[in-house]
Amino acid sequence: MKIAILGRGTVGSGVDKIIADGQTPFLKSLSVKSIFVRENKINLDPRNTANYADILNDPDIDLVVETLGGLEPSHSMIVEALNHGKNVVTANKAVVARHIQEFTQLARENNVKFYFESAVGGGIPWIINLERALRIDEIDSIHGIFNGTSNFILDQMTKTGASFDSVLAEAQKLGYAEADSSADIDGYDIENKLCISADIAYNTVVEPGADLLKFGIRNITAADIAYFKEHGWVVKLLGRSFRRVDQFNFVVEPTLFAPGQIEAGVHDNYNYVGLRGTTIGKLTFNGQGAGMLPTAHALVQDIIDIQVQNDHLDRRFDKQLNLDNSTKIMDYIVRTDADLAPLLPDYKVTVDGNYWLVKQINTELIHQTVAKLSGKPFFACINGGAKHESR
Amino acid sequence: MKIAILGRGTVGSGVDKIIADGQTPFLKSLSVKSIFVRENKINLDPRNTANYADILNDPDIDLVVETLGGLEPSHSMIVEALNHGKNVVTANKAVVARHIQEFTQLARENNVKFYFESAVGGGIPWIINLERALRIDEIDSIHGIFNGTSNFILDQMTKTGASFDSVLAEAQKLGYAEADSSADIDGYDIENKLCISADIAYNTVVEPGADLLKFGIRNITAADIAYFKEHGWVVKLLGRSFRRVDQFNFVVEPTLFAPGQIEAGVHDNYNYVGLRGTTIGKLTFNGQGAGMLPTAHALVQDIIDIQVQNDHLDRRFDKQLNLDNSTKIMDYIVRTDADLAPLLPDYKVTVDGNYWLVKQINTELIHQTVAKLSGKPFFACINGGAKHESR
Numbered sequence: 193m194k195i196a197i198l199g200r201g202t203v204g205s206g207v208d209k210i211i212a213d214g215q216t217p218f219l220k221s222l223s224v225k226s227i228f229v230r231e232n233k234i235n236l237d238p239r240n241t242a243n244y245a246d247i248l249n250d251p252d253i254d255l256v257v258e259t260l261g262g263l264e265p266s267h268s269m270i271v272e273a274l275n276h277g278k279n280v281v282t283a284n285k286a287v288v289a290r291h292i293q294e295f296t297q298l299a300r301e302n303n304v305k306f307y308f309e310s311a312v313g314g315g316i317p318w319i320i321n322l323e324r325a326l327r328i329d330e331i332d333s334i335h336g337i338f339n340g341t342s343n344f345i346l347d348q349m350t351k352t353g354a355s356f357d358s359v360l361a362e363a364q365k366l367g368y369a370e371a372d373s374s375a376d377i378d379g380y381d382i383e384n385k386l387c388i389s390a391d392i393a394y395n396t397v398v399e400p401g402a403d404l405l406k407f408g409i410r411n412i413t414a415a416d417i418a419y420f421k422e423h424g425w426v427v428k429l430l431g432r433s434f435r436r437v438d439q440f441n442f443v444v445e446p447t448l449f450a451p452g453q454i455e456a457g458v459h460d461n462y463n464y465v466g467l468r469g470t471t472i473g474k475l476t477f478n479g480q481g482a483g484m485l486p487t488a489h490a491l492v493q494d495i496i497d498i499q500v501q502n503d504h505l506d507r508r509f510d511k512q513l514n515l516d517n518s519t520k521i522m523d524y525i526v527r528t529d530a531d532l533a534p535l536l537p538d539y540k541v542t543v544d545g546n547y548w549l550v551k552q553i554n555t556e557l558i559h560q561t562v563a564k565l566s567g568k569p570f571f572a573c574i575n576g577g578a579k580h581e582s583r
Numbered sequence: 584m585k586i587a588i589l590g591r592g593t594v595g596s597g598v599d600k601i602i603a604d605g606q607t608p609f610l611k612s613l614s615v616k617s618i619f620v621r622e623n624k625i626n627l628d629p630r631n632t633a634n635y636a637d638i639l640n641d642p643d644i645d646l647v648v649e650t651l652g653g654l655e656p657s658h659s660m661i662v663e664a665l666n667h668g669k670n671v672v673t674a675n676k677a678v679v680a681r682h683i684q685e686f687t688q689l690a691r692e693n694n695v696k697f698y699f700e701s702a703v704g705g706g707i708p709w710i711i712n713l714e715r716a717l718r719i720d721e722i723d724s725i726h727g728i729f730n731g732t733s734n735f736i737l738d739q740m741t742k743t744g745a746s747f748d749s750v751l752a753e754a755q756k757l758g759y760a761e762a763d764s765s766a767d768i769d770g771y772d773i774e775n776k777l778c779i780s781a782d783i784a785y786n787t788v789v790e791p792g793a794d795l796l797k798f799g800i801r802n803i804t805a806a807d808i809a810y811f812k813e814h815g816w817v818v819k820l821l822g823r824s825f826r827r828v829d830q831f832n833f834v835v836e837p838t839l840f841a842p843g844q845i846e847a848g849v850h851d852n853y854n855y856v857g858l859r860g861t862t863i864g865k866l867t868f869n870g871q872g873a874g875m876l877p878t879a880h881a882l883v884q885d886i887i888d889i890q891v892q893n894d895h896l897d898r899r900f901d902k903q904l905n906l907d908n909s910t911k912i913m914d915y916i917v918r919t920d921a922d923l924a925p926l927l928p929d930y931k932v933t934v935d936g937n938y939w940l941v942k943q944i945n946t947e948l949i950h951q952t953v954a955k956l957s958g959k960p961f962f963a964c965i966n967g968g969a970k971h972e973s974r
Contacts, residue, residue, distance in 0.1 A: 210862055218718045315863045321708055327609040327887050328880055454848030471601055471880040472706045475870040485862040489719055496718050502893045
């Protein structure tokens, strides 16, 4: 099968390399015919083109790999490829989270495939296994450490006691974090990945947006890490969603685990993602959440599935569910110089220095309360109370 | 598709239940037509039969689910089913570990499928993901906590300080351990599962047998657990194999992890299995390694794959590899009342009570040495020295 790659960054180059180096029969039957690049890069490789029509109108090309990232022109180029009867695979979580239904519908109409394994969990075969579980089970919970950059930062801070700023700078130097790190540290990247996962798990469309609760790690200090450690906790940035009948919750927030919990063993820039299903029970995956070869590996898995006609789950994303973040009750630690007690008169609140323990509060209320605090507050959910779910 | 189930124990009943309760299109198109039972059980269900020929000669039946366990008559019945043009899926690790090549070859000749997802890792989609990774990668390492019963025993001993015998009795009461627990606690069950995994990973046949190093948990005491805990370790019964070019090693042995390592977070009767591949890197899975519904879930996944013609990896298992357990060098703790130092004159050996620390010794030599000790010695590999591999 002949393919075209859109973009020649880290991931696009990884796909080209895996196919070029390929020793298996699956890889040997693939070839990269065209690569879409900027005008000034055309001469570097005879396969390069800056004219997308060359790819769209080439009847030899059966499949387009989108690795440009961002919303536009990725969205339009994916739509055009599907409308020209090309299969599309992409690693672009932002565009998939916003257009999953449109892309899937267009693929169906054009009798081609639209797959996006690498958009969530990098090299981890998360989407395919979520979809396979759904052939048998209802999935009522998805959760995990969906972002390797924030996990690297928290892990390094825990191991070295260094400040957030210095570890972020190190991550940027290592290529683990981008110059604009907001998507990684403020939870938007996790939001996209959890939206895509929830779309599939619940057969619905969860749009990224302000009503999805998110609190990132921008405000965390070395003193916070030390305080958590002193109390036997490690902090991770978690995304999680539960569903009950036609209601679901959705939250991205720092979460505390004891060293004997599996999440506490997820180090460096690894990802950890999991589901809970009717008959399979709890199933989790741990692997490389980013990086050239793992992400490219996942893209090539999609390509091979299309080549061998291993069809993925056929989803319409047409179930109506209601978002409700007021029903999940957990304990939280909040670090603030403000007096938290009067803000939460109906809750059991105790203080230790500037760390407040708030017992048995719902997700929405704690997020709303912290959002009102001035300065740079930080807070984290204590998952000890939900120990049975963390196994 | 109409199927027959051989055996009506826990797993066979689970398959029947998942199909009967099924709400998905995949499950609705399956039905259980016949169930092979003992003569005295025939009258309990109109689908029951004690005459295997009824199943073999029924042209309606496309697929046979073998859940009898053990080597015979399972082996002969699988062979007969394949020779009668029936697809076969099985949860029987003992028979698959010994006849994987024969069954696969027979299936190929008869133009049917032979799948065995549930034989390793219970509900964890381990085989399918190992096979998928191999479409792209070479796999040079497989490892994990492959046995839920021994993990339950070690976890309970660690949590409660109780003795091996009392926890084993509890596990038997809960149905986590069989009356004859040897396969679980002496490492034979893990050996079968690691053989099957290595067969697929390396495209070879690794026969269960005495040359595969195994040391179980039969001799472990509450004092051992306490000693390990005091030194910051949790003990797990691990299976692992590495390959380098045409050599591989293979060992089942107790292994020590620090609480911040992910293996230390695998509790109760959960399994944890993983691989390392050329481009995907390290990928691990954590889930229910046994139990009626998770195991049946994995069997039904195989059934659905056959129904939708999602072909698994086509393996010949014809690569010649040499077993060599003398090249992997690790640190070990050995508990024995004997004087270990003279037995290992070429190694750095230090003693603390009756616990000996042996530095940088190869797997084969430490197993051979402990096998010579009288009494009930126990030993465990310290995985801290291989921390990079445990992530």
